[in-house]
């Protein structure tokens with residue numbers, strides 16, 4: 129039902145596009161062809177910009193490369209003339225490789241600098257096209273490829289581009305609704321949570337840059353065919369801005385929004401010829417209006433579901449009876465061992481020679497005054513910080529440092545002091561992100577919705593619903609996460625961590641901001657998780673909760689162990705009482 133409802137607007141748009149040539153003239157068919165070609169590029173770029181949040185503003189470079197590759201190969205300027213479809217394949221290859229090369233800096237550069245890199249690349253490509261006269265015709269340009277019959281007619285070529293645009297819509301929607309699409313949004317909005325869930329940023333971003341580059345390359349070949357003659361002037365900065373702004377106006381993380389925006393932005397300058405010269409200005413005004421009036425873009429305006437009221441008087445009722453099913457078969461006999469850990473930030477020694485042993489099946493409390501090094505210890509175990517000295521092992525196996533994305537595979541999951549949630553995704557999608565590494569299907573299998581992708585989706589959905597039932601949030605599964613109360617976000621993070629089927633669960637102040645009843649529910653949930661064999665390391669300031677549910681407690685002060693023992697021992701430890709608990 130949901131799928132049909134989601135597909136309906138797309139079916140409507142493509143059905144209208146199909147009958148357009150019958151009710152209009154060749155001119156409008158050409159404009160619609162251009163919109164379809166732009167959409168081939170924008171639909172894939174949407175995964176980079178709208179989903180992964182990477183500001184690839186100079187993507188016109190891939191269009192340029194695709195256009196020249198196809199035209200040069202078909203014209204036979206460097207080798208004997210090539211069939212136009214083979215040339216389109218080559219354009220995809222060149223675009224894909226260039227996409228990865230341009231995309232790589234995104235792994236290191238901050239958003240703005242990355243945007244500048246892509247723009248720089250676009251300028252380089254145009255300059256090469258200008259300078260390499262023997263092959264590209266320099267400033268004069270060269271003839272674009274011609275399609276074989278029946279695709280050489282206006283109508284035939286339009287149908288071809290439309291079919292490709294529809295196909296691109298389908299494949300990008302498949303990715304958007306896969307673990308890859310959710311992971312991209314997680315990288316954008318909650319990157320540390322994504323890494324803790326085992327999502328490999330380089331691999332994932334590399335795949336989408338390759339895909340977006342390849343589709344832009346194909347779009348370039350089609351663009352050259354449509355133009356019938358190309359020169360560097362055809363690939364303006366305006367065009368790059370159009371692609372980029374279509375996604376922003378359409379709305380991040382949406383497919384329908386950018387599709388509508390691409391159609392509108394292609395059509396807009398045609399609507400009144402004198403406006404063509406003003407197109408950049410028009411785009412800028414449109415963007416400004418959208419940013420001010422509807423920051424979420426067209427997609428947010430069309431998102432009626434998120435405006436529906438949700439039950440105000442909610443309480444969290446945990447269901448620990450489903451835990452055996454969630455945690456089945458993922459137990460550890462080995463403890464997590466920290467030996468002689470030392471870590472400083474500038475002059476501050478955050479951890480100063482700490483030994484710690486977290487046993488499976490136990491709740492281990494880590495307490496101490498503010499700034500005593502508790503969160504830093506969690507960050508060392510989960511691979512975010514690299515200690516200057518000491519070792520972290522799971523049993524005898526060392527856990528790699530500076531590699532937080534490896535922890536989920538080792539069965540170590542965590543929550544954060546400030547919940548790291550993807551506000552624009554639903555509660556269910558947030559939890560499904562936690563199980564990203566459990567999926568078996570590849571990126572290509574997701575593009576084409578092959579059986580392994582469908583199996584992954586069904587499994588992740590089932591597991592996530594179970595985890596949500598466990599933490600008492602099943603009723604909110606389809607609600608956007610940014611509509612939840614703070615306390616619910618804390619339980620949501622635990623549900624996401626449970627998707628890892630953790631051998632060890634690291635909780636950073638999970639009771640902060642919770643009511644008395646919620647703390648009680650949290651306590652019974654943590655206890656039940658540990659009873660299944662999972663070791664829990666609990667950083668917490670609520671002393672009552674610590675003493676009620678912990679098997680072992682370690683007290684930190686100034687990055688050192690002040691005391692360790694059972695709750696009963698710690699409660700009466702004189703130094704702990706004077707340094708932390710008070711009388």
Ligand SMILES: Nc1ncnc2c1ncn2[C@@H]1O[C@H](COP(=O)(O)OP(=O)(O)OP(=O)(O)O)[C@@H](O)[C@H]1O
Nearest residue numbers: 473476477478496497498499500501502503504505
């Ligand atoms: N990224 C960082 N850069 C610089 N200093 C840091 C960083 N993270 C922690 N510190 C410092 O290291 C010390 C330990 O911080 P940490 O957050 O581990 O303490 P904590 O025990 O978790 O405190 P709280 O209970 O307030 O969360 C503090 O002095 C803190 O200011």
